[in-house]
Amino acid sequence: MNNSPNIEPDKEVPELKEGFFDLLPKGLIEFLNEAGEIARFAGKFFKQVLRPPYEFKEVLKQAFEIGYRSLSLVSITSFIIGLVLTLQSRPTLVEFGAEAWLPSMVGISIIRELGPVVIALICAGKIGSSIGAELGSMKVTEQIDAMEVSGTNPFKYIVVTRILSTTLTIPILIIIGDAVALYGSYLAVNIRGSVSFTLFFKQVFDSLEFSDVVPAFIKTFFFGFAIGLIGCYKGYNSKKGTEGVGRSANSAVVIGSLLVFIIDLIAVQITEFFGFL
Amino acid sequence: MIFRSADMKNGPAVEYGEPVIEIAGVYKSFGNNHVLKDFNLTINRGENVVVLGKSGCGKSVLIKCIIGLLSYDAGSIKVFGNEISQLPIAELDELRARIGFVFQSSALYDSMTVRENLEFPLRRHGKHKSKSEVQGLVEETLKDVGLLDAINLMPSELSGGMRKRIGLARSLILHPEIMLYDEPTTGLDPITSGEIINLMLNVQKKYNTTSITISHDMHCAKITGNRLAIIVNGTNYSDGTFEELSIIDDPQTHPFFE
Numbered sequence: 001m002n003n004s005p006n007i008e009p010d011k012e013v014p015e016l017k018e019g020f021f022d023l024l025p026k027g028l029i030e031f032l033n034e035a036g037e038i039a040r041f042a043g044k045f046f047k048q049v050l051r052p053p054y055e056f057k058e059v060l061k062q063a064f065e066i067g068y069r070s071l072s073l074v075s076i077t078s079f080i081i082g083l084v085l086t087l088q089s090r091p092t093l094v095e096f097g098a099e100a101w102l103p104s105m106v107g108i109s110i111i112r113e114l115g116p117v118v119i120a121l122i123c124a125g126k127i128g129s130s131i132g133a134e135l136g137s138m139k140v141t142e143q144i145d146a147m148e149v150s151g152t153n154p155f156k157y158i159v160v161t162r163i164l165s166t167t168l169t170i171p172i173l174i175i176i177g178d179a180v181a182l183y184g185s186y187l188a189v190n191i192r193g194s195v196s197f198t199l200f201f202k203q204v205f206d207s208l209e210f211s212d213v214v215p216a217f218i219k220t221f222f223f224g225f226a227i228g229l230i231g232c233y234k235g236y237n238s239k240k241g242t243e244g245v246g247r248s249a250n251s252a253v254v255i256g257s258l259l260v261f262i263i264d265l266i267a268v269q270i271t272e273f274f275g276f277l
Numbered sequence: 278m279i280f281r282s283a284d285m286k287n288g289p290a291v292e293y294g295e296p297v298i299e300i301a302g303v304y305k306s307f308g309n310n311h312v313l314k315d316f317n318l319t320i321n322r323g324e325n326v327v328v329l330g331k332s333g334c335g336k337s338v339l340i341k342c343i344i345g346l347l348s349y350d351a352g353s354i355k356v357f358g359n360e361i362s363q364l365p366i367a368e369l370d371e372l373r374a375r376i377g378f379v380f381q382s383s384a385l386y387d388s389m390t391v392r393e394n395l396e397f398p399l400r401r402h403g404k405h406k407s408k409s410e411v412q413g414l415v416e417e418t419l420k421d422v423g424l425l426d427a428i429n430l431m432p433s434e435l436s437g438g439m440r441k442r443i444g445l446a447r448s449l450i451l452h453p454e455i456m457l458y459d460e461p462t463t464g465l466d467p468i469t470s471g472e473i474i475n476l477m478l479n480v481q482k483k484y485n486t487t488s489i490t491i492s493h494d495m496h497c498a499k500i501t502g503n504r505l506a507i508i509v510n511g512t513n514y515s516d517g518t519f520e521e522l523s524i525i526d527d528p529q530t531h532p533f534f535e
Contacts, residue, residue, distance in 0.1 A: 137387070138387075141382045141384060141387075142380045142381070142382050142384040143384050143385075143386055143387070145341075145346050145380065145384065146378075146380055146384035146385075146386070146447075147386075147397075147401075148346060149344060149346065149373055149376075149378045150373075150397055150398040150401045150402065151370040151373060151374060151398065151401040151402040152397075152401045153366075
């Protein structure tokens, strides 16, 4: 039996062909790499979230930091959105003699789309950047290493708690923001006309259906998850010292905001597909 | 030339306990940057070894490998006879409770007060102590580093030297058997640096610790180290007492003592 390798010296060695990924633009490959890393980070979150020990105290602390400290910003911006939307829509509706539809139109706009998306974008800016910068700074000052040395799983203690907090807190902020925006709208309606508080809100809620409220509410959990995930991912993987901290905060806002729009687009498609819901 | 203290026979022999850290043939690379190459070092109980070397030569990487913060590519690191790379996470955490690590940047948790910073390792390492016991330990350790008054301050309110001392206190709170110091005097003025060195000596005396100190500071090395190890090109190039190494006429070793 001949065990020598089958060498054919005269045979031409074929040139190495470019792989599929070599043909793709560098930017696209970097984007795919980043998306893969984020997916892996999300996978690690789901793996860790179910395993004890459960850091309930830290989740509550973060929910307070994230939720309570964002409440005033969310309330003010929501109030202005409700007020301005009503003032801007009124002349057009008056032109068509449909002024009475103002509460319904504003209500549907705010509950279905404007409230969740605008408040999620505000949260991506405020909460996403704050998580990105905080974790980035913890990383470059070795606080994450210090936690590990102290017998703590830093991913669970820092990342899992923050993602859980944003997932649970941002929907609550959006509900409060929607309510404040509707109140702003009620005040705007009463600048030029006179509608009672009860009548305004009766008109708003009469025009809302199950398919307006439930999908809009469900997608807020995904917004919260995405904002927390990106903030933590960027901060936890921060590099290059203090410069990296700034970059982490910045890219947490950019990618978080982009994800809010992508999730919104997907949510709308799903809602349309199951239109009867 | 590689110098080992065993090469010099005329010094008085000092007896130490059994080996507590055994590093044999360790390799560690970051991409194409080969930081540690066949690194060997054994530290016996009661010894205080100072590791010297140029910036970026792998000194901090070495102690992070010892405590399991970084994994190594090849070789063996045994602490109290346990191979670090093979320990399950729960056992690694138990081992870490016996090791104090003082970070170069102090690594105090910014969102916690000094008291909470010190309580953190006690709570996390599962040492079930009553509230009064925890309070007593925190106060005693802060007294040791002379900063009891800072107990309710936030890290942002502390000076660089105070942060180092609180970092040291946090690593002492579990009464570790081994101390790992990562550049404890870097960035400090000579007076504060002297205070930190005195604290390290007090810790050695009071807690009877074995230690590895990473440093560029020859004054700190001379005072705190029983033995020095010099890293050159990722290996333990020279190894001996300060007096032994300072008289060697070797181009790699001599510059440290100029």
